[in-house]
Amino acid sequence: MRALIIDDSRAMRSILVGILDEAGFDTVPVADAEEALALLDSDRNFELALVDWNLPAMSGLELVVALRKIPNLEDLRLMMVTTETELERVREALDSGADEYIMKPFDKEMLLEKLTLLGIDV
Amino acid sequence: MRASDLPAPQSAISPLAFDYIRRLVRKESSIVLDDGKTYLVTSRLGPLARECRFESVAAFISHLQSTSTGKLHTLAVEAIATTETSFFRDHHPFAALRDEILPEMVRRRSTSRTLSIWSAACSSGQEPHSIAMILRDRFANLEGWNLQLAASDISRRMTDRAREGLYTQLEVNRGLPAPYLVRFFEQTEDRWLLREDVRKLFRFFHQNLAEPWSVVAPVDILILRNVLIYFDVDMRREVLRRVRGLLRPDGYLLLGSAETTLNIDDLFTRVPVGRAVFYQVTPKKGQER
Structure with missing residues (x-):
């Protein structure tokens, strides 16, 4: 399984890559939305995307909306991974096309439980 | 083990103090504390000792030893007996309840329009509240049914918390x-409150499973997760015997993922459902469910 990780924090990318690698994923970490979209132009072979909300330039929420418009990517499971903890933010993310939402801070077990909710065997 | 179970170095207790707590817990709750569970005693009693203004867990235990059994002893036992929980813990048993067990039960009970569920060691309530959310989400047709939804725990603090339905972000x-989360919770500053119509579906009450049970009516679904592992074999056998007396012939028992009736009580049949395992009372010869 391949996972795209979009987070502008090097430390957070490293944490997410560590957890998902251990769970058997092939991970591709990128630092912003533009890089993610450029990558998906030529490679749509991803089952999972973890998206930070607060990204430079295009926001994570805008990225989710953009990802949901890309053809042949309908099966991509999208989870927001974010410090945004307002109920309205969670609602907004789901309404925009995110499938799941995890608030920072979290631990490995919490993240893997969320993946199970997305129907991903870990 | 939870990170919070790690004791601070100064909270060490003597083998004698540990042995006293072990005997107290065994006597009051039938829960067996194995050797090496000192960390569990110190971590669970730490907050209670601080709250009661003792300078250390050791001083708290020393006080318990020198006074006759009373409220503090009960609180100590309840603090140690508290189990970890989370919403939809282990996922698969709840998926099985949602997709197979509950639809089957609702179909079978469509004439009597009565459904009875008991979550028998509910801790802070996430387990019964998870079922309550499933019922609200998937079984809107139960309007007008006689729903007997009960949840109990040995700790009154936990049943109070469960009733309150207020949870941290973690x-x-x-x-x-x-x-x-979006559909069933409201945000109140730094906490999350389960909506009233969901949190009031289950009735919460105190129940020490080692004492006589106050639930006597037949139960359709009995959830007893991560309880048997803390009991010795005799108590496990006794609990399962009582469960058999309480479950309807077509009812289901759900145990923790590391628990089984095997080699304890032969009168249960293991029933795999989806990726979970439930148990039913084996019908006597000539009887059908």
Whole structure:
């Protein structure tokens, strides 16, 4: 399984890559939305995307909306991974096309439980 | 082991103090504390000792030893007996309840329109509240049914918490699907409050499973997760005997993922459902469910 990780924090990318690698994923970490979209132009072979909300330039929420418009990517499971903890933010993310939402801070077990909710065997 | 179970170095207790607590817990709750569970005693009693203004867990235990059994002893036993929980813990048993067990039960009970569920060691309530959310989400047709939904725990503090339905961000971050968070919770400053119509579905009450049970009516679904592992074989056998007396012939028992009736009580049949395992009372010869 391949996972795209979009987070502008090097430390957070490293944490997410560590957890998902251990769970058997092939991970591709990128630092912003533009890089993610450029990558998906030529490679749509991803089952999972973890998206930070607060990204430079295009926001994570805008990225989710953009990802949901890309053809042949309908099966991509999208989870927001974010410090945004307002109920309205969670609602907004789901309404925009995110499938799941995890608030920072979290631990490995919490993240893997969320993946199970997305129907991903870990 | 939870990170919070790690004791601070100064909270060490003597082998004699540990042995006293072990005997107290065994006597009051039938829960067996194995050797090497000192960390569990110190971590669980630490907050209670601080709250009661003792300078250390050791001083707290020393006080318990020198006074006759009373409220503090009960609180100490309850603090140690508290089990970890989370919303939709282990996922698969709840998926099985949602997709197979509950639809089957609702179909079978469509004439009597009565459904009875008991979550028998509910801790802070995430387990019964997870079922309550499933019922609200998937079984809107139960309007007008006689729903007997009960949840109990040995700790009154826990049943109070469960009744309150107020959870931290860390608690709602664990295992709870985000669509359910949005649909069933309200945010109150730094806490998350389960909506009243969901949190009032289950009735919460105190029950020490080692004492006589106050639930006597037949039960359709009995959830007893991560309880048997803390009991010795005799108590496990006794609990399962009582469960058999309480479950309807077509009812289901759900145990923790590391628990089984095998080699304890032969009168149960193991029933795999989806990726979970339930148990039913084996019908006597000539009887059908």
